[in-house]
Amino acid sequence: MEFTYEDLTADEYHHRVAVYQPLTAALRELLDAVIRTEVDDATVHSATETISEVTAALRAQQIPGAYGVRHTAEGRGMAWGNAVIGLRNAIAPPLTVVRGSVTDPVVAHADVELGAAYEGPPGHVHGGVVSLLFDQVLGEAASMTGLPSYTGTLTIRYLRPTPLGPLRIEAFTPERDGRKTLARAAMLVDGAVTAEAEGLFISPRGMTPLHPFAGESR
Numbered sequence: 001m002e003f004t005y006e007d008l009t010a011d012e013y014h015h016r017v018a019v020y021q022p023l024t025a026a027l028r029e030l031l032d033a034v035i036r037t038e039v040d041d042a043t044v045h046s047a048t049e050t051i052s053e054v055t056a057a058l059r060a061q062q063i064p065g066a067y068g069v070r071h072t073a074e075g076r077g078m079a080w081g082n083a084v085i086g087l088r089n090a091i092a093p094p095l096t097v098v099r100g101s102v103t104d105p106v107v108a109h110a111d112v113e114l115g116a117a118y119e120g121p122p123g124h125v126h127g128g129v130v131s132l133l134f135d136q137v138l139g140e141a142a143s144m145t146g147l148p149s150y151t152g153t154l155t156i157r158y159l160r161p162t163p164l165g166p167l168r169i170e171a172f173t174p175e176r177d178g179r180k181t182l183a184r185a186a187m188l189v190d191g192a193v194t195a196e197a198e199g200l201f202i203s204p205r206g207m208t209p210l211h212p213f214a215g216e217s218r
């Protein structure tokens with residue numbers, strides 16, 4: 001399991017962001033449209049063919065496997081295939097984690113608006129998606145020292161159903177002990193807590209710091 005470096009200038013990095021961010025946004029729109037459409041069968045068949053053509057065009061040149069976790073020389077993270085924050089992953093909720101400092105009361109937070117693609121109970125967020133979001137925000141809060149930390153344990157307390165729509169996650173790290181960090185977080189809708197999470201995050205032995213984790217996740 002390796003983090004790789006990609007030798008990109010800041011201009012090249014921003015160029016790639018400008019190219020791929022709209023593609024991913026368009027695909028998210030498509031996911032939502034497929035769930036909610038009520039058009040006739042002929043229109044669905046025609047859309048299916050068009051989508052297959054688009055897929056073939058993108059497959060003309062591909063990397064062999066997963067995207068990996070890349071960093072530019074100046075430390076910009078490019079986890080662009082990541083299931084939660086991947087800039088090129090339309091399955092990922094449009095989540096941007098904002099990282100503060102380890103001494104802040106809230107070490108990392110994220111605001112996100114979840115639509116039809118994230119539904120579990122009717123009109124509400126799937127419990128696994130709640131867990132997914134917590135895992136990332138807690139993990140980033142735990143990794144604020146610069147050492148990436150992996151999820152050792154993760155416990156969620158679902159207090160009430162979380163409605164689809166805008167929500168916020170706030171994470172903090174009450175205890176650090178060597179490579180182990182205890183992280184806690186709350187999920188808030190209109191200021192009311194719908195779920196809480198606690199996890200133990202562990203930085204694997206021998207890990208070297210990637211970069212000072214400040215600013216935004218993407």
Ligand SMILES: CCCCC/C=C\C/C=C\C/C=C\C/C=C\CCCC(=O)SCCNC(=O)CCNC(=O)[C@H](O)C(C)(C)COP(=O)(O)OP(=O)(O)OC[C@H]1O[C@@H](n2cnc3c(N)ncnc32)[C@H](O)[C@@H]1OP(=O)(O)O
Binds near residue numbers: 077136148200204
């Ligand atoms: C994380 C990178 C992926 C994201 C990349 C994105 C961007 C990159 C840049 C920055 C962001 C970085 C990261 C944060 C972002 C998101 C979070 C990622 C969420 C995930 O998706 S992550 C995948 C799921 N996660 C796993 O895939 C873990 C599989 N597992 C292992 O890789 C090892 O198992 C490991 C490393 C956990 C431990 O391995 P190790 O060899 O270091 O452990 P060791 O034996 O030395 O134990 C040392 C002390 O931890 C205790 N301990 C050990 N394991 C424990 C456990 N599970 N629970 C409770 N305590 C545990 C021992 O009891 C001992 O405690 P004591 O010192 O007190 O005795």
